[in-house]
Amino acid sequence: MDGNIILSVAKAMELLQTLSRAGEPLTLTELTRRCGYPKSTVFGLATTLREYGLVMQTPEGKYALGLRLFEYGRQVERSWDISRVARPYMEHLSQQTGASVMLSICEGGSVITLDQVEARNGLRIVSEVGAHLPIYCTSQGKVFLAHRPTQEAEKLLRRQTLTPFTPHTVTDISALMQETAACRANGYAIENGEYKIGLRSISAPVRTMEGEVKYAIGVIGMFRSAHSEEFRAAAEEVCATASMISTALGWRK
Numbered sequence: 478m479d480g481n482i483i484l485s486v487a488k489a490m491e492l493l494q495t496l497s498r499a500g501e502p503l504t505l506t507e508l509t510r511r512c513g514y515p516k517s518t519v520f521g522l523a524t525t526l527r528e529y530g531l532v533m534q535t536p537e538g539k540y541a542l543g544l545r546l547f548e549y550g551r552q553v554e555r556s557w558d559i560s561r562v563a564r565p566y567m568e569h570l571s572q573q574t575g576a577s578v579m580l581s582i583c584e585g586g587s588v589i590t591l592d593q594v595e596a597r598n599g600l601r602i603v604s605e606v607g608a609h610l611p612i613y614c615t616s617q618g619k620v621f622l623a624h625r626p627t628q629e630a631e632k633l634l635r636r637q638t639l640t641p642f643t644p645h646t647v648t649d650i651s652a653l654m655q656e657t658a659a660c661r662a663n664g665y666a667i668e669n670g671e672y673k674i675g676l677r678s679i680s681a682p683v684r685t686m687e688g689e690v691k692y693a694i695g696v697i698g699m700f701r702s703a704h705s706e707e708f709r710a711a712a713e714e715v716c717a718t719a720s721m722i723s724t725a726l727g728w729r730k
Contacts, residue, residue: 488514489522493531493542502539559692560592563683563722567594567694570718574711576698581610581680582691583621586637588612596698611672613639613653614646616680617693619666623657624682624690630657645670664716669703677703679712681719686727694719 495511496503508523509516523540526532530545560580567578571594580592587609612618613634622630631650639648647653660666665681680695696715700708 485522488512488518489526492519492522492526493546496532496540496542502535502537502541504539508540559683559726562725563692563694564592564594566718566722566725567592570594570694570696570714571596573714574696574698576696576700576711578694578696579617579680580683581617581693581695583612583618583693586612586633588615588618588621588693591692611637611640611642613637613648614642614668614671616666616668616678616697617695619653619656619660619668620680620682620690620693620695622653623660623666627654630654642672643670643674645674647671665712665719667703667708667712668697675699677708679708679715681716682723683719684723684726684728688728692722694722 492508492512495508499507499511503511505516505520505523509519512519514522523532527534527540527543530543530548533541533543535541563580567580571578575596577596578594579590581588582591583589588611590606590608590610592606610618612622622633625633631654634650634653639650640646641648647656656666665679668676668678668680670677676697677700678695678697680693682690683692683694685691694715696711698711700711702708
């Protein structure tokens with residue numbers, strides 16, 4: 478663990494994560510068992526978090542996530558101007574390709590869906606907004622890996638369990654790094670049935686005013702083949718859209 482981390486704060490965050498995963502209020506005993514800390518520690522953490530509205534107690538005395546977290550979440554949502562800027566481009570990209578479109582950000586070792594536009598065919602294949610996806614077997618994840626320093630990307634991958642979601646999932650780190658090099662050269666990354674059988678996706682980097690690759694825009698659909706003309710055309714559309722959104726955010730080559 479990083480030496481700069483304050484253990485009491487880390488424990489409080491783990492308590493919140495435990496309540497989030499539970500999906501229902503927990504008694505102090507249940508919360509203690511799931512957290513693995515002494516009951517007195519859990520009680521102190523829960524009491525402090527309750528004072529700040531991050532935890533609440535039901536009439537039965539059980540603990541649940543507090544409404545203050547919802548307020549914080551709304552503040553974060555309002556700060557995501559990227560969704561407002563990108564939305565018209567995403568809708569146009571979906572119309573041009575006939576595929577679903579996702580806008581993502583990278584946090585830690587996961588890809589998080591910020592916004593999405595579903596394909597006109599109504600087939601729901603895009604992850605829910607806020608969903609965490611693996612970084613090593615999604616096209617958007619590969620974009621983020623490709624634009625990190627090589628050693629940092631390798632270190633991130635080594636810290637993860639590279640689960641094979643399908644027979645096509647690449648779990649060899651050397652092979653993944655070759656793919657990220659291809660992404661940098663081509664300007665986009667692909668996922669060829671590596672996360673879900675039958676689905677293929679293409680993503681490209683979106684840059685901020687400072688040139689940082691902070692977001693990824695991509696399409697996902699049941700493309701016949703990653704070598705088809707349809708797929709190549711979609712890759713061109715994705716790259717053009719990523720460039721336009723980057724420009725709208727203030728980036729200049």
